[in-house]
Amino acid sequence: THFGFRDVPESQKASMVREVFDTVASKYDLMNDLMSGGIHRLWKDTFINELKPRPGMKLLDVAGGTGDIAFRFLKNGGGSVTVCDINYEMLHVGRDRAVDHGLLKNINWTVGDAQKLPLPDHSVDAYTIAFGIRNVTRIIEALSEAYRVLRPGGKFQCLEFSKVVVPGFDKLYDTYSFKLLPEIGRFIAGNREAYQYLAESIRQFPDQETFASMIRDAGFERVKYRNLSGGIAAIHSGWRI
Numbered sequence: 001t002h003f004g005f006r007d008v009p010e011s012q013k014a015s016m017v018r019e020v021f022d023t024v025a026s027k028y029d030l031m032n033d034l035m036s037g038g039i040h041r042l043w044k045d046t047f048i049n050e051l052k053p054r055p056g057m058k059l060l061d062v063a064g065g066t067g068d069i070a071f072r073f074l075k076n077g078g079g080s081v082t083v084c085d086i087n088y089e090m091l092h093v094g095r096d097r098a099v100d101h102g103l104l105k106n107i108n109w110t111v112g113d114a115q116k117l118p119l120p121d122h123s124v125d126a127y128t129i130a131f132g133i134r135n136v137t138r139i140i141e142a143l144s145e146a147y148r149v150l151r152p153g154g155k156f157q158c159l160e161f162s163k164v165v166v167p168g169f170d171k172l173y174d175t176y177s178f179k180l181l182p183e184i185g186r187f188i189a190g191n192r193e194a195y196q197y198l199a200e201s202i203r204q205f206p207d208q209e210t211f212a213s214m215i216r217d218a219g220f221e222r223v224k225y226r227n228l229s230g231g232i233a234a235i236h237s238g239w240r241i
C-alpha cells in the first residue's frame with residue numbers, strides 16, 4: 001500500500017488514515033515512546049497541566065485513541081471524560097489499558113468522527129485533541145464542531161506537531177522524520193508506509209500562526225499557542241465565550 005499523502009484525493013484520506021491506525025493500534029504506545037524518546041509523555045503532562053482539571057469538569061477528548069489524555073485528566077483531578085475516536089481498534093486498546101490503570105469509572109469510549117461529533121450542543125466544559133487534528137480531512141469542520149459542543153466559557157486545547165523554530169535543528173529534524181523514523185516503523189510495527197505518512201502529514205500541517213488563525217476563525221477567543229521542544233509540537237488553546 002502507498003500512503004503518499006500529498007497526492008491523495010480528499011475522499012480517500014479518511015480511509016487511508018483508518019488503515020494506518022488499524023495496522024499500528026497494538027504497537028501504537030510502544031512506537032510513541034521509541035520515536036519520541038519518551039518525550040511525548042512530558043508534552044502530554046504539560047498539556048494536562050495547562051487544562052487545569054477539576055472535580056466535576058467534563059472533558060471530550062477527540063481522536064483520543066488509546067487514552068493517554070483521558071487517563072492523565074482523571075489522575076489529575078478531572079471529573080469525567082468521553083474519549084471519541086474514529087477507529088474502534090485504538091479505543092479497544094485504550095479500554096484494555098484503562099483496566100490496567102484501574103480507571104474504568106468516568107470514562108466513556110465512543111466511536112465517532114471529529115467532523116461530525118455524536119454529542120449535543122454545549123455539552124462539555126473542555127475539548128481536547130492531541131496528535132489528532134492533523135489526521136482529520138477537513139480541519140475547519142472539526143474546529144466548528146469543537147465550538148458547537150463546548151458550553152459558553154468552555155476551553156479548547158490542541159496538542160499537535162508543529163513547525164520547528166530553531167535554526168539548524170529543523171534540518172536535523174527533517175532527516176530524522178523522513179529517513180530514520182520510517183525505518184523504526186518498519187522494524188517495530190512492520191509498516192514503513194504508515195510512518196512515512198506520519199512524516200508527510202506533519203510537514204503538511206499549518207504552522208503555529210496559521211493554525212491559530214483557523215481557531216480564531218472558528219469563533220474562539222483569547223487564542224494562543226506555546227511551543228514545545230523548539231516547535232516540534234505546540235499547544236494551541238482558545239475559549240468559547
Ligand code: SAM
Nearest residue numbers: 063064065085086087090113114130131132135
Ligand atoms: N490522542 C492520542 C494520543 O495522543 O496518543 C491518539 C493520537 S493518534 C496519533 C491519532 C488518532 O486520531 C487515531 O486514533 C485515529 O484513529 C484518530 N482519528 C483520525 N481521524 C479522525 C477523525 N476524523 N475523527 C476522530 N478521530 C480520528
